[in-house]
Amino acid sequence: MSLLFIDEHVLLLVIRLVLMCSLFPLGAAPVKVEMPALSPTMEEGNIVKWLKKEGDAVAAGDALCEIETDKAVVTLESSDDGVLAKILMEEGSRAVRLGTLIALMVEEGEDWKTVEIPPPVAATQATPPSSSCSPCSAWVTLRLSPAARHILDTHGLDPQLATPTGHRGIITKEDALNLLKKFPDSKTTPVTAAPVAAAPSPVATPAAAPLPPGSRPMYPPQSIPGKPGAPGTFTEVPASNVRRVIAQRLTQSKTTIPHAYATIDCDLGAVMQLRKEMAKAEIKVSVNDFIIKAAAATLRELPEVNVTWSGEGPQALNSISISIAVATPKGLITPIITNAADKGVQEISANAKALAQKARNGKLLPHEYQGGSFSISNLGMFGISEFSAVINPPQACILAVGTSRAVLHLTEETGALSTQQLMTVTLSSDGRLVDDELASRFLDKFRANLERPQRMTLN
Numbered sequence: 001m002s003l004l005f006i007d008e009h010v011l012l013l014v015i016r017l018v019l020m021c022s023l024f025p026l027g028a029a030p031v032k033v034e035m036p037a038l039s040p041t042m043e044e045g046n047i048v049k050w051l052k053k054e055g056d057a058v059a060a061g062d063a064l065c066e067i068e069t070d071k072a073v074v075t076l077e078s079s080d081d082g083v084l085a086k087i088l089m090e091e092g093s094r095a096v097r098l099g100t101l102i103a104l105m106v107e108e109g110e111d112w113k114t115v116e117i118p119p120p121v122a123a124t125q126a127t128p129p130s131s132s133c134s135p136c137s138a139w140v141t142l143r144l145s146p147a148a149r150h151i152l153d154t155h156g157l158d159p160q161l162a163t164p165t166g167h168r169g170i171i172t173k174e175d176a177l178n179l180l181k182k183f184p185d186s187k188t189t190p191v192t193a194a195p196v197a198a199a200p201s202p203v204a205t206p207a208a209a210p211l212p213p214g215s216r217p218m219y220p221p222q223s224i225p226g227k228p229g230a231p232g233t234f235t236e237v238p239a240s241n242v243r244r245v246i247a248q249r250l251t252q253s254k255t256t257i258p259h260a261y262a263t264i265d266c267d268l269g270a271v272m273q274l275r276k277e278m279a280k281a282e283i284k285v286s287v288n289d290f291i292i293k294a295a296a297a298t299l300r301e302l303p304e305v306n307v308t309w310s311g312e313g314p315q316a317l318n319s320i321s322i323s324i325a326v327a328t329p330k331g332l333i334t335p336i337i338t339n340a341a342d343k344g345v346q347e348i349s350a351n352a353k354a355l356a357q358k359a360r361n362g363k364l365l366p367h368e369y370q371g372g373s374f375s376i377s378n379l380g381m382f383g384i385s386e387f388s389a390v391i392n393p394p395q396a397c398i399l400a401v402g403t404s405r406a407v408l409h410l411t412e413e414t415g416a417l418s419t420q421q422l423m424t425v426t427l428s429s430d431g432r433l434v435d436d437e438l439a440s441r442f443l444d445k446f447r448a449n450l451e452r453p454q455r456m457t458l459n
Helices: 002-023 119-127 135-140 146-155 171-184 241-256 269-280 287-301 345-358 434-453
Strands: 031-034 046-050 063-068 074-078 083-085 102-106 259-267 307-308 313-316 321-326 327-328 332-333 374-378 397-410 417-432
Touching: 046 241, 063 102, 135 417, 146 171, 146 287, 146 307, 241 332, 259 434, 269 287, 287 321, 287 345, 287 374, 287 397, 287 434, 321 345, 327 345, 417 434
Parallel strands: 321 374, 374 397
Antiparallel strands: 031 102, 046 063, 063 074, 083 102, 259 417, 307 313, 327 332, 397 417
16 A cells, blocks of 8 residues: 555656656756847947858857947947857848847757747737736827827827727827717817728718818818828838937937027138148048047147036047048948047048948947047038037037138228138037037137148148
């Protein structure tokens, strides 16, 4: 009897072990590779290309993949030795949130084919909120298209009552129209949908009430995405990471920084003459290189402008690094010429050309575009006479440079007419850091440096 009792317990133990092995199969322990933060403003990234494939041996420092951040395409390097066992985010994956699991590795000597794949917790957190989320979370993540916002505001409807069906939880115009059908007794008369958008239904829909006296009918009655060629339609263009960050930072700058503007004309005659002399020595530099040098030299003379704004107030910077605006197919980016005040025009020219080329190829490294103490945006090559630029936070100023133009000038000594090459620059300054008097002194010294380039160090 006791032997039978022992056998039953052994049998139960064996059954439990079998069940545990079936539910939790023994495999190689994974080394997680997650989406990293490759820039201070990065919130998500795109997988551009995998440089290793499953089963490849990986050493610490090897390039795993190329990731498009909000600034550039950056190579992700491995921090461990092992074997790439499983790629969880394929090439072309977009809007991958930080911390999301993108791949698994195993240690050397382990069977990479038996790697244990953990539950997709990070991927679940990165997915857009569903329409069944709680009212509290819906309030936090509420996003409306401009057309939907107009409809809901016009008819006095609560946006939280709408069911979002757009990309990443956006309430579209169709969502707003569907909500309008549920609550026809709003403060204004609902607009009937266009015939192309009306879905066949066996239930008879009530006829639209007549428009108020004196009002004109809307034409077209609504905008419908996905039907090109029809009146009132549009095509939604997905924004890249770079475009979204640019929009966010521009909005932040214009809404939180008190912009002040000051404009001055500079005579480029001496710069043009010096460029000709340098060209004879086969030294090619641009006017913009002299502008960068003049700005850096002026910042050295007025260190109170070489500051940034933090949450607690001004921060004086120890180095002078100039951010230059470069237009790329994906958006505007500002690579940095470090220690510009200590460099000559020729070295600045070489740095600017190399950084601009890397920016257009999307190959800038994080330290090549993060930071900076002063920005310059030059639209002179496009024929723009003058403009004002938006400050790049947390910097205090940005200099907007226009094109040069020939202007007749009356010489006071001789009374004769002469031609001047004038260039208009506009300084946008943060009123919390640089007041009008300091901005005026900066522009006056900048003009003096630019009009007397021999005062600046050129080698």
